[in-house]
Amino acid sequence: MRSGLSVFVVASIVAAGCTRTSVSSPPAPVQGTAVVAPSVTPGTTTAQGGMTPEQIAARNDSLVKDRTMHVNEVLAKIAGKEQMPAEQVYKNIQIFKGVPAGRVMAIMNRGISNSLGVSCSHCHVIGEYDREDKPTKQVARDMFGMVNTINGTLLKNIKNLKSPDAGVNCSTCHNGRARPGSGSQSMPQRVGTQ
Ligand code: HEC
Numbered sequence: 001m002r003s004g005l006s007v008f009v010v011a012s013i014v015a016a017g018c019t020r021t022s023v024s025s026p027p028a029p030v031q032g033t034a035v036v037a038p039s040v041t042p043g044t045t046t047a048q049g050g051m052t053p054e055q056i057a058a059r060n061d062s063l064v065k066d067r068t069m070h071v072n073e074v075l076a077k078i079a080g081k082e083q084m085p086a087e088q089v090y091k092n093i094q095i096f097k098g099v100p101a102g103r104v105m106a107i108m109n110r111g112i113s114n115s116l117g118v119s120c121s122h123c124h125v126i127g128e129y130d131r132e133d134k135p136t137k138q139v140a141r142d143m144f145g146m147v148n149t150i151n152g153t154l155l156k157n158i159k160n161l162k163s164p165d166a167g168v169n170c171s172t173c174h175n176g177r178a179r180p181g182s183g184s185q186s187m188p189q190r191v192g193t194q
């Protein structure tokens, strides 16, 4: 069950950031080489929380630069092992077992960080990514489980949906915000690194 769950979740999360996502769509291909910072961050083109489009663009650019730098550092360290299962390359893999190590970096960058509008330090002590100091890291694991339940069970039980493959991913709710939703701590606007 464990690897089945991971593949299912990964297929939906890797595609996060796309406007439409199917749980059955193949994961985005990941080269073992350094990633190039994309110039556009999805879900961030409208004015939010009083920020001008220029301010939002500047914030996004700096987040993208920061993430690209950290991802490239990790990719340099694991050079030659990109296609190996993540648990054989990294130290503390619980949900991405069986996923190629290089692809995990694409998930970290495009799938997770970009969706939440954060950089790596939101969940990690930079350079010591196996540590569990920040509660957000385990919350992220639990969110993967929630997405899996929504897509795999809850949505499937709703009749008459228009999309035969209806699904949600991190972006569906977060859309560039670290804390979405109706809670008292929810944030109306994009936030940066913490
Ligand atoms: C929203 C939280 C979150 C963000 C942001 C995030 N990560 Fe992660 N990261 C995780 C989780 C959760 C795991 C553990 C996955 C597992 O258990 O399979 C992880 C695991 C890792 C690992 C493997 C560490 C090990 O040795 O076990 C690396 C390397 C890593 N992340 C790098 C990054 C980089 C680089 C960024 C920024 C581009 C980033 N992460 C952004 C949540 C996050």
Ligand code: HEC
Residues within 6 Å of the ligand: 013, 112, 116, 136, 137, 139, 140, 143, 144, 147, 168, 169, 170, 171, 172, 173, 174, 178, 179, 180, 181, 182, 183, 184, 185, 186, 187
């Ligand atoms: C159904 C909507 C929904 C989806 C889908 C979703 N989240 Fe969340 N997420 C929330 C809500 C609501 C909160 C709580 C915000 C608060 O504390 O006010 C939250 C909180 C978080 C937090 C804690 C942030 C903090 O600063 O404490 C992390 C990390 C997180 N989500 C990661 C993810 C990841 C990674 C995914 C995709 C695997 C994801 N979420 C998918 C709704 C969602």
